[in-house]
Amino acid sequence: MDNIKYSIIIPVFNEEQVIEHTYERLKIVLDSTAETYELLFINDGSRDSTVDILKHLGKTDNHIKIIDFSRNFGHQIAITAGMDYAKGDAIIIIDADLQDPPELILEMIEKWKNGYDVVYAKRTARKGETFFKKQTAALFYRTLRAMTDIEIPIDTGDFRLIDRKVCEQMQNVHERNRFVRGLVSWVGFKQTAVEYERDERYAGETKYPLKRMLKLSIDGITSFSYKPLKIANYLGAALSTIGFIYMLVVLYQKLFTTTTITGWSSIIVIQLFFSGIILMMLGVMGEYVGRIYDEAKNRPLYIVQDVYSVENQTKTIVT
Ligand code: UDP
Numbered sequence: 001m002d003n004i005k006y007s008i009i010i011p012v013f014n015e016e017q018v019i020e021h022t023y024e025r026l027k028i029v030l031d032s033t034a035e036t037y038e039l040l041f042i043n044d045g046s047r048d049s050t051v052d053i054l055k056h057l058g059k060t061d062n063h064i065k066i067i068d069f070s071r072n073f074g075h076q077i078a079i080t081a082g083m084d085y086a087k088g089d090a091i092i093i094i095d096a097d098l099q100d101p102p103e104l105i106l107e108m109i110e111k112w113k114n115g116y117d118v119v120y121a122k123r124t125a126r127k128g129e130t131f132f133k134k135q136t137a138a139l140f141y142r143t144l145r146a147m148t149d150i151e152i153p154i155d156t157g158d159f160r161l162i163d164r165k166v167c168e169q170m171q172n173v174h175e176r177n178r179f180v181r182g183l184v185s186w187v188g189f190k191q192t193a194v195e196y197e198r199d200e201r202y203a204g205e206t207k208y209p210l211k212r213m214l215k216l217s218i219d220g221i222t223s224f225s226y227k228p229l230k231i232a233n234y235l236g237a238a239l240s241t242i243g244f245i246y247m248l249v250v251l252y253q254k255l256f257t258t259t260t261i262t263g264w265s266s267i268i269v270i271q272l273f274f275s276g277i278i279l280m281m282l283g284v285m286g287e288y289v290g291r292i293y294d295e296a297k298n299r300p301l302y303i304v305q306d307v308y309s310v311e312n313q314t315k316t317i318v319t
């Protein structure tokens, strides 16, 4: 099986409740293409029986390959490892929980055959997700769009097909706090969309609690924009202008009128307001400095403890 046409990358983290079902649906779709393919599962440090189920399935189906991480490195890193190991001419990234319908892969393949290098799946609706998640996601994609100069498609997750050449370019991008969908846009090439309605999670629960969503959003913005840093500049300029005008007013009152200026409350309010802004801007700087620190340490992006059914496996630790 050297000439693989399609590689499917499936990151899994504690997905024992869905994984078998996902495998079956993927298999039906991929078999229907009558081409060679591999199902590349990246086990992102699952603590349940996910890997055992996969290994068991692998005994009867040699399309199944497993990259087993030494611990949980996160969804974006898992996808990245998938791209490092994928051998196919077209590589498809899909979630394990069946929120991304495997059947859409066929539509993506059609577009790819028509000459597109990246086919991303754009959500027209999201079922079974909370009002809060939908609203924050919508807000995030729009903020990101306003903040960055490169075209990152709105309402689009990592569910997408990429051509081999895009995948190879992605392997040259080594940054640590990754926002993969943004990087794929950054790499460029001919891109297009297919639309779909995002289903509910088939079983189990989300592995993206609010804290991780926030981290991903900040990664997205800081990886592609300096604008948050510039905000400090603009805010500073605006506030000093206001301060200067107010100074003139105060001087005038002092010199030419008899109005007494009482001040305790206003000073406290101003003091709190400005300390807040200064600390916040320090925090923004901290986000960037922390990321520089991560890059400077130059640790491997992930550590693989085991691979299963992956041929000529030369990389155990990939940076
Ligand atoms: N995932 C992962 N590592 C993590 C978190 C999630 O590999 O640390 C996988 C998870 O198994 C799933 C995909 O990433 O296949 C998307 O996660 P999830 O469905 O929980 O996110 P949501 O759809 O709720 O945003």
Ligand code: MG
Residues within 6 Å of the ligand: 095, 097, 099, 201, 206
């Ligand atoms: Mg999901």
